[in-house]
């Protein structure tokens with residue numbers, strides 16, 4: 001990746017307290033993120049994929065500075081977000097915006113669209129006058145393929161796909177550098193998913209916006225992303241250019257995901273959701289988190305957690321046996 005990184009996560013961890021508070025000692029913690037290192041190149045669509053509970057939304061909340069990491073640093077456009085004084089962080093917020101999963105729940109049914117779309121402008125320091133606000137709202141609505149006049153309408157007058165466009169317009173109104181989309185198309189019909197993905201791509205092409213695109217659906221990542229990070233139980237297990245990773249995965253878990261999603265050219269068929277391991281598995285330290293499901297597992301994997309390591313330019317895998325995959329080992333056989 002020669003393009004400079006807009007967003008960089010360095011060794012980010014997030015622990016959540018779980019279970020009852022004991023009379024003596026400390027509450028157990030669940031490590032939702034563990035040693036995350038990521039570089040998101042400016043102007044890219046960067047996909048994050050992983051099964052339910054792998055830590056994707058936790059990552060999104062930390063990137064949006066809605067939650068603090070337990071350890072590590074988040075560098076956004078040169079600033080360490082969690083070292084900024086509160087006023088400086090507040091001023092930075094206009095540069096990163098989020099699009100949520102549910103286009104129904106995320107729009108206030110009683111507010112006109114114009115008011116909803118203008119809502120993030122409260123982080124912009126200079127109070128904008130009515131006409132300036134209306135012009136920005138109109139511009140944002142037009143940039144997602146709606147009309148400026150739609151500002152006067154209410155959410156129930158729009159389809160699911162149009163509502164997600166409205167949610168994207170709201171994210172764009174502060175002219176952010178980064179948009180974080182957490183499962184932004186998962187609730188939409190297949191054809192509408194394709195339209196919203198095309199819209200994100202065209203926004204990137206027209207305005208150079210960087211998109212952190214989070215989903216459990218590998219096919220969606222394959223359609224939209226330039227780069228991908230594959231997460232498993234709070235860790236990044238593989239990262240690289242999306243096409244290269246899908247053509248020749250360097251981690252057994254990525255292979256498993258691809259095997260579970262046979263028709264990558266079709267959007268919308270979610271990963272077969274394998275049941276997540278109980279949280280206690282994430283509490284324990286030790287070896288590789290993928291050990292129990294891995295056909296390549298060895299004694300070393302039980303003893304030592306593999307670090308994410310570079311294997312080819314721009315590509316990294318957290319597997320002790322990744323060389324077996326880079327050398328073109330045939331498809332692995334996973335226990336059913």
Ligand SMILES: Nc1ncnc2c1ncn2[C@@H]1O[C@H](COP(=O)(O)OP(=O)(O)OP(=O)(O)O)[C@@H](O)[C@H]1O
Nearest residue numbers: 016017032051052053054055056057058059216279
């Ligand atoms: N506030 C919290 N308190 C305690 N545990 C939490 C909290 N938020 C998340 N977790 C736990 O952290 C882990 C990661 O959760 P997260 O929501 O980030 O996963 P996800 O990959 O987004 O899953 P999904 O695909 O279902 O949205 C899960 O085990 C979850 O139960």
Ligand SMILES: [Mg+2]
Nearest residue numbers: 056057058182
């Ligand atoms: Mg989530």
